[in-house]
Amino acid sequence: MFIVDLGGAEGFGDFVFAFNQGFCELVGGHWKGNSWDAFHDYLSWPKEEKFVLVFRQWRSGRALAASQKAMVEQILKANPHVQVAYE
Known part of the structure; x- marks a missing residue:
């Protein structure tokens, strides 16, 4: 399970930071936020065939x-x- 905590995030840069911290860096990468294609590609990086990705504070x-x-x-x-x- 990977948790992307968006609590306190105020803009796209904060989203990129939270996604890197909660997901990309844990699977050996770093998303620069320049491309949605790269965001898509990172979702294939974990060794697990299937995994859970939790976005905290998504709704609010x-x-x-x-x-x-x-x-x-x-x-x-x-x-x-x-x-x-x-969440």
Whole structure:
């Protein structure tokens, strides 16, 4: 299980930081936030065939604009090996 804590995140840069801290760095990478394709690619990095990715403060957080949230959700739906929980 990987936990991306968005508590206190105020913008896209904070989202990128939280995603790196809670996921990318744990699987041996670092997302620069420049490409949604790279975000998608990182979801294939864990050794586990299937895994859980938890986004804390997703609903109440202000890290992403509505269009960015929609993009993240679309990418996650395209990765059925990722079980996602939005808190």
